[in-house]
Amino acid sequence: MSDRRLAYAIGIVALIGLGVASYLTYVHYAGESPVCLAGGGGCEKVQTSHYAKLAGIPVSVLGLVGYFVILVSLLIPGETGRFVGAFTALIGFGFSLYLTYLELFKIHAICQWCVASAVLMTVLAVLTVWRLMEAESRVSTIA
Amino acid sequence: MEELRERRRRRLWLVGACTVVAAIVVAIAIGVSQSDSGPTAESLAKDTASTNALLDGIPQRGTSLGNPAAPVTLTEFADLQCPFCRQYSRDSFPALVRDYVRTGKVRMEFRALHFIGADSIVAARAAGAAGLQNRLWQFVDLFYKNQKDENSGYVRASFLRQIGAAAGVDVARLERDATSQAVQQQLAAANGEADRAGIRSTPSFLVTKAGQQPVRLKSPSLGDLRAKLDAALGT
Numbered sequence: 582m583s584d585r586r587l588a589y590a591i592g593i594v595a596l597i598g599l600g601v602a603s604y605l606t607y608v609h610y611a612g613e614s615p616v617c618l619a620g621g622g623g624c625e626k627v628q629t630s631h632y633a634k635l636a637g638i639p640v641s642v643l644g645l646v647g648y649f650v651i652l653v654s655l656l657i658p659g660e661t662g663r664f665v666g667a668f669t670a671l672i673g674f675g676f677s678l679y680l681t682y683l684e685l686f687k688i689h690a691i692c693q694w695c696v697a698s699a700v701l702m703t704v705l706a707v708l709t710v711w712r713l714m715e716a717e718s719r720v721s722t723i724a
Numbered sequence: 725m726e727e728l729r730e731r732r733r734r735r736l737w738l739v740g741a742c743t744v745v746a747a748i749v750v751a752i753a754i755g756v757s758q759s760d761s762g763p764t765a766e767s768l769a770k771d772t773a774s775t776n777a778l779l780d781g782i783p784q785r786g787t788s789l790g791n792p793a794a795p796v797t798l799t800e801f802a803d804l805q806c807p808f809c810r811q812y813s814r815d816s817f818p819a820l821v822r823d824y825v826r827t828g829k830v831r832m833e834f835r836a837l838h839f840i841g842a843d844s845i846v847a848a849r850a851a852g853a854a855g856l857q858n859r860l861w862q863f864v865d866l867f868y869k870n871q872k873d874e875n876s877g878y879v880r881a882s883f884l885r886q887i888g889a890a891a892g893v894d895v896a897r898l899e900r901d902a903t904s905q906a907v908q909q910q911l912a913a914a915n916g917e918a919d920r921a922g923i924r925s926t927p928s929f930l931v932t933k934a935g936q937q938p939v940r941l942k943s944p945s946l947g948d949l950r951a952k953l954d955a956a957l958g959t
Contacts, residue, residue, distance in 0.1 A: 675750030
């Protein structure tokens with residue numbers, strides 16, 4: 582896949598992620614319950630658990646920042662932009678693994694929005710690392 | 725060709741280093757999230773002020789809150805780890821205290837059940853011990869305000885000391901009494917009462933009036949509770 586196509590794909594996935602994180606941030610500060618498609622209150626249980634904050638910062642805000650940084654990294658030219666994107670997505674992927682573990686084994690509830698975000702961040706980790714590797718080999722081949 | 729291989733190797737190293745650094749950042753963040761040792765002094769002071777505003781001046785003895793001669797008794801069966809019990813405590817309890825207990829119409833009784841896990845037993849014993857100092861209701865209200873996830877291990881001695889001190893109990897005595905025979909018997913009696921009443925979940929309630937069959941309520945709304953209390957009071 583070309584660098585341009587990878588950048589587009591990353592942009593689209595990060596924008597969807599930004600939407601999910603924005604919604605979760607909004608419901609957190611508005612004191613509302615997230616709309617859980619299957620019902621059952623899983624989203625509310627996860628959102629109101631004490632794991633929903635990290636050092637006092639709502640996890641959804643951290644996600645918002647992560648997706649935003651990945652989007653901005655697409656505007657940074659060259660290797661620096663690709664590196665920032667991959668590094669941020671890898672941190673996001675690690676967090677997603679941890680948060681999914683908490684949902685399954687500590688909170689005993691699944692929030693579909695959080696699962697969606699975890700899937701998006703996993704896709705972003707793959708795409709950004711792919712872009713980082715691809716760009717170099719292409720430059721090398723041309724050289 | 726050699727240069728290409730060298731660049732590729734360097735890039736793999738970079739991705740590997742990037743992954744390791746990302747893992748370290750995540751590990752530190754997880755460490756920070758797990759080192760959360762309890763409520764802050766500021767949040768606890770705020771909780772204590774609202775609990776005291778709600779309960780100050782209401783007679784309290786052991787597990788009872790309110791006028792001992794009240795015509796109707798509302799008995800709450802709860803597990804301190806239960807999130808729905810916290811929800812009741814936050815959404816319904818203050819209004820019931822204000823409208824029924826403070827006015828002398830209803831007496832409340834607390835029965836600490838402990839089936840969710842090991843933390844429930846420790847919490848129930850501490851609540852029972854606070855009852856021996858006639859501060860059970862402050863303890864329970866503050867516990868709910870600072871409740872965390874079930875069985876996440878937060879009900880440690882330090883947490884109970886914080887809640888106990890905020891509830892105005894002698895903390896050293898609370899720790900001694902928590903394992904006393906009196907408290908053990910109190911918990912066993914609560915279990916027996918729940919069994920006899922057919923209570924299988926929390927929060928559950930019994931609305932009792934002398935000469936009448938008790939009315940059992942399972943996770944009721946504030947409206948349900950008001951309706952049953954009003955019916956029992958004949959208002």
